[in-house]
Amino acid sequence: MSKKEEGFTLVEVLIASAILAIALIPMLSVLNINLKWMTHTKDMRVAANLARLEMEKVKSLNCKEDEIESAVYEKTVNKTVWKIEREADSSTDPVEIWINIYKKDATKPSVTLFTLKENLTWP
Amino acid sequence: MAVKKSIAGITLIEMLLAISIFSVISVAIYSVFRSGIKIYRVTQKNLKLQENLDKIVNTVVSDLQQCRQMLKLAPSEVSFWDSKGQKITYTLADNIIYRNGIAVLEEGCLKADIKFVYFSQGNPVDNYGENLNKKQRDGITLIEFIISITDGSQSLEISSAVNIRLSD
Numbered sequence: 001m002s003k004k005e006e007g008f009t010l011v012e013v014l015i016a017s018a019i020l021a022i023a024l025i026p027m028l029s030v031l032n033i034n035l036k037w038m039t040h041t042k043d044m045r046v047a048a049n050l051a052r053l054e055m056e057k058v059k060s061l062n063c064k065e066d067e068i069e070s071a072v073y074e075k076t077v078n079k080t081v082w083k084i085e086r087e088a089d090s091s092t093d094p095v096e097i098w099i100n101i102y103k104k105d106a107t108k109p110s111v112t113l114f115t116l117k118e119n120l121t122w123p
Numbered sequence: 124m125a126v127k128k129s130i131a132g133i134t135l136i137e138m139l140l141a142i143s144i145f146s147v148i149s150v151a152i153y154s155v156f157r158s159g160i161k162i163y164r165v166t167q168k169n170l171k172l173q174e175n176l177d178k179i180v181n182t183v184v185s186d187l188q189q190c191r192q193m194l195k196l197a198p199s200e201v202s203f204w205d206s207k208g209q210k211i212t213y214t215l216a217d218n219i220i221y222r223n224g225i226a227v228l229e230e231g232c233l234k235a236d237i238k239f240v241y242f243s244q245g246n247p248v249d250n251y252g253e254n255l256n257k258k259q260r261d262g263i264t265l266i267e268f269i270i271s272i273t274d275g276s277q278s279l280e281i282s283s284a285v286n287i288r289l290s291d
Contacts, residue, residue, distance in 0.1 A: 010140065017148060028155060038166050042173060042279065043163050049180065053267060056284040060242075062260040077269075078280045104166035 046077050047101040047110035054084055054099045055113050065095040065119045080104065094118040127164070165277075172233070172279045176272045179220060179227050179235065182282055186211050186222070187266060187285040196266070198238050218273075234273040241266045262289050 001116070008016075068088040075082050083102040088095055094116040100109035131221075191207040196202075199215040212223055218234035220227045228235060242265040264287050269281040 013144065017144070021151070024155075031155075031159050034162055034166050038169050042169070045173060045177070046281055049281045053282060053284040056286045058267055060260060060263045060265045060286045077282045116267065 037111045041080070043080075043103055043110055046080075047082065047103065049109045050075065050077065050084060050101050051099050053102055054086060054101075055115065058097055058099070058115065058117070063091075064115045066090055068095060068097065068117060085109075086090070088117070168274055168277055169279075171230075172272055172274055172277060175228055175230070175233055176270060176279050176281055179237075179270050179272070180283060182222065182227060183213065183237075183268060184283070185271070186213075186284055187287055190287045190289075192289060193264070193287070196239065196241050197266075198240070201266075203237055220270075226246075232274060236269075236271045238269045239266055240268070263287070264289070 061068070070085075070087045072083060075084060081092045081104055083104075085098075085100040087098040087100070087101065089098070096116050097117055099113040099115075101111045102109050155188050186205065187201075187203075189207070190203040190211075191206055192204040194202040194204065194210070195212075200213065202210065202212040203210050210223075212221075214221045214224075215235075215237050218236060220237050265284055266287060267282070267284040269280065269282045271278060273279075
């Protein structure tokens with residue numbers, strides 16, 4: 001064989017493509033971020049509407065402020081179990097009512113709504 | 124006859140090797156590209172569903188908030204007079220929601236479903252259950268509605284409610 005030919009050897013090409021692949025793999029996650037955000041907005045929509053549902057229930061009651069009980073219950077929307085938490089803080093006057101909507105077993109609520117209940121009775 | 128020792132060019136082996144390396148790389152690139160397109164389509168479809176569902180929910184909520192006199196309240200049909208003295212009717216037929224006879228969604232490929240449940244004193248559902256067995260204010264009706272929308276394989280559902288107070 002004549003001296004040294006100019007060009008890349010097979011090993012060099014393989015190493016170069018391996019480095020390229022390693023550099024490109026993290027970029028694949030960019031594709032998934034889209035899906036993640038889409039799911040997030042979808043969940044926020046569902047949670048906000050569930051919170052509105054619970055708040056409207058509280059608003060429609062005819063009862064004294066100390067009669068409102070705290071409760072947790074589940075509701076399935078969009079094939080997902082949502083935990084609806086209604087919390088009445090009786091130590092405050094007017095009573096603070098918090099509504100938290102959790103997705104499945106999440107520890108952080110997706111949506112929180114808050115209102116005050118005064119001791120009013122309606123005719 | 125003199126045979127040259129070495130001819131400039133590439134051998135068959137080298138060529139096959141080059142093609143195989145190239146094909147391995149291009150298969151990888153192609154699959155990434157294809158999944159990118161797939162994700163784009165799924166996102167696009169889902170976004171369309173969300174937008175359309177929002178549109179229905181907003182229309183239903185803003186109409187119900189203007190309700191002054193309820194005429195009919197059935198699982199898939201509501202009819203009432205609003206504050207402007209206009210009669211508003213929601214009906215569901217063949218997975219299309221109609222508002223005063225006009226389809227709420229123009230896009231025919233989307234299938235929608237709406238269900239109204241109502242809670243008021245003396246009516247089929249007296250209390251809400253869920254540890255909230257308290258009396259409701261007189262003249263207040265809570266209308267809970269579940270709206271779902273389907274586009275082929277994807278579907279989306281929202282559950283919400285509006286309190287309506289009848290002026291009489």
